[in-house]
């Protein structure tokens with residue numbers, strides 16, 4: 001059975017309290033829809049990007065990487081269609097001046113002054129009618145008084161000026177997707193790396209969208225990060241008895257979902273959504289979204305589009321440069337089709353956190369634990385002294401942390417009693433704690449020698465084993481790899497909790 005999803009409020013509070021995510025510029029009252037990743041948040045985010053890059057670029061023969069600049073020639077955005085078509089319909093309240101996306105205004109609860117109850121104020125659930133007077137929403141959902149303007153198209157790209165003069169000639173945009181940096185470098189990659197179709201180019205980087213209604217924590221932000229792949233295929237070839245672009249599209253849909261599951265997302269919380277003809281972007285032949293069961297309901301986690309040859313042809317036409325591939329078999333120049341798995345880093349971060357979150361009862365106490373996959377966990381090992389008043393224990397713990405930190409992110413903490421230290425590490429998802437105690441170092445005064453062993457505690461089972469210090473690198477080498485805790489633990493005596 002799936003674990004219950006925590007509410008967004010619970011997660012936001014944990015993120016702030018434990019250093020994952022802070023509101024941007026909080027001391028000045030915050031910046032709408034911008035968030036800062038704190039000391040543990042940046043570790044988690046880096047881990048997500050690192051495993052993505054390793055799995056989809058470094059381990060594959062048919063992929064290469066790229067890091068294009070955020071500021072590009074403004075002609076890129078004209079050719080790509082973003083200047084004319086990267087818009088959302090927007091409506092404004094004539095009273096309170098709030099702005100809404102016209103296509104989402106019925107998806108929010110609305111304020112109503114009901115004439116059937118002498119103008120009493122009610123908040124009515126999204127899309128429902130007033131139970132007293134039967135009215136449906138026509139006015140502003142926020143103030144309940146103002147009329148809404150007719151929808152107008154609003155371009156989501158942030159404008160900026162390149163160089164010292166603010167004039168139209170120096171106008172450019174912050175990129176709203178990383179994809180275009182890949183398309184404009186298609187020929188550079190082709191000439192320098194000589195890849196054969198099918199092959200992909202991957203990129204991780206920031207993108208910016210002036211969203212009309214950002215919100216739901218880091219779900220919809222104005223400064224986001226994407227991990228995108230443009231996978232080029234020969235549309236004249238057949239694969240699995242179908243045109244190659246269609247077959248590769250389905251392969252990428254399966255691979256993308258499997259990636260989330262591999263790093264801990266419950267498959268029951270994922271589903272696919274096929275875009276209807278009216279929802280397709282201007283460049284797409286078919287788009288499928290991977291949806292995740294967020295606390296706000298089923299919502300887009302990522303998208304996988306078949307962009308056809310639209311972008312390469314548009315850039316070729318606008319720049320006058322050939323962006324084709326020579327098909328040796330048919331002895332002809334072709335424009336490849338492109339399949340685009342587009343992962344959002346912020347939404348992946350949110351999904352991995354939500355899925356890891358558990359509230360459990362342990363001996364009558366509540367424990368909050370983030371059951372992160374070990375590769376995603378911000379801290380891998382916490383080294384804890386059982387008694388901080390014993391200098392030998394503290395020195396041994398510090399030395400061990402330094403040794404383990406050469407390979408794995410490790411921390412030292414002595415600011416509370418051991419039970420509390422374990423709970424703190426559970427709450428940030430640290431998979432292993434190492435405890436140094438009196439038995440480890442011995443007791444000089446009593447003439448007792450130490451046994452040179454420490455206790456390793458595993459986060460999910462809370463089992464503890466007693467391991468010689470000399471074995472630690474080998475033991476953690478196995479635990480951080482593919483070996484299960486139970487397989488490693490069986491070789492060592494259990495320690496009492």
Ligand code: GAP
Nearest residue numbers: 177179219220221224301302303342343344347
């Ligand atoms: N290159 C294709 C593209 O950008 P998209 O569906 O607009 O397609 C891809 O965006 C992914 O980027 C989304 O599925 C989501 O994960 C992430 N994303 C897009 N806009 C976002 C926003 N405002 N805040 C957070 N993530 C966003």
